[in-house]
Amino acid sequence: MVDRSGTPLVELRDISIAFGGVKAVDHVSVDLFPGEVVGLLGHNGAGKSTLIKCLSGAYRQDTGDVYINGEKATINNPRDARRYNIETIYQTLALADNLDAASNLFLGREIVTPLGLVDESAMEAETRKVMGRLNPNFRKFNAPVSALSGGQRQSVAIARAVYFNARILIMDEPTAALGPAETQMVAEIIQELKKQGIGIFLIDHDVHSVKRLCDRAAVMKNGELVGVVDVDKVSTDDILAMIIAGKKPEHLAA
Ligand SMILES: Nc1ncnc2c1ncn2[C@@H]1O[C@H](COP(=O)(O)OP(=O)(O)OP(=O)(O)O)[C@@H](O)[C@H]1O
Numbered sequence: 001m002v003d004r005s006g007t008p009l010v011e012l013r014d015i016s017i018a019f020g021g022v023k024a025v026d027h028v029s030v031d032l033f034p035g036e037v038v039g040l041l042g043h044n045g046a047g048k049s050t051l052i053k054c055l056s057g058a059y060r061q062d063t064g065d066v067y068i069n070g071e072k073a074t075i076n077n078p079r080d081a082r083r084y085n086i087e088t089i090y091q092t093l094a095l096a097d098n099l100d101a102a103s104n105l106f107l108g109r110e111i112v113t114p115l116g117l118v119d120e121s122a123m124e125a126e127t128r129k130v131m132g133r134l135n136p137n138f139r140k141f142n143a144p145v146s147a148l149s150g151g152q153r154q155s156v157a158i159a160r161a162v163y164f165n166a167r168i169l170i171m172d173e174p175t176a177a178l179g180p181a182e183t184q185m186v187a188e189i190i191q192e193l194k195k196q197g198i199g200i201f202l203i204d205h206d207v208h209s210v211k212r213l214c215d216r217a218a219v220m221k222n223g224e225l226v227g228v229v230d231v232d233k234v235s236t237d238d239i240l241a242m243i244i245a246g247k248k249p250e251h252l253a254a
């Protein structure tokens, strides 16, 4: 069980953002605690990505505030977000296909020797260390990531975020393109991240994977927050009803 008695890692308070006349996000408040996974659900265009982009620094909200560890945060760009230990793993993963895991992990932030040369062996040693914790079965340290499976690629992207001290992770449909075994592997990595106290916002269209991977589910519709529920207290049908009808089921309505 996640302890939600302390200060949230993230509080999105009353966030609104409009594009032209469209209210993409309309007065939404959601929080996230250390070691917690909060799933974001809703139809296409519900506002999930836009909401999360206010946290990752891709967009600046029109109104509302972001609090990190109880303090108001100023996040105007992705660099600001990184300073708050927020890392985003996009669906496209943004890996360099022709490079191996270590080169991807350190892409743009390479370890260099005192002489200024890229220190390949130090980078590989560090990569083996992180992977040993996250995905102990990972063996393909010397293959280009194009030769990895979808799940292995996902683990490289996660390793990169974690290595650079992510405390808050945003994942956009991490299991969408994966088979059952790979999905299981990502589920295990998420469990490991939770143990380390990392908080995760997970965008997912599949209510079953949200039930399995998340502690709470936040449902959005037409830019508004329908509700946030504890996944252990609801059925997948309850969550589906929130997505489709746009309101909390009777027995949950506060
Ligand atoms: N940069 C933008 N310019 C104009 N409109 C935008 C922009 N980004 C998002 N929107 C609009 O805001 C609304 C919310 O979009 P958003 O991408 O947040 O939805 P979503 O819930 O992530 O959907 P999906 O499940 O399809 O990814 C949509 O109506 C979309 O067309």
Ligand SMILES: [Mg+2]
Residues within 6 Å of the ligand: 048, 049, 050
């Ligand atoms: Mg989206």
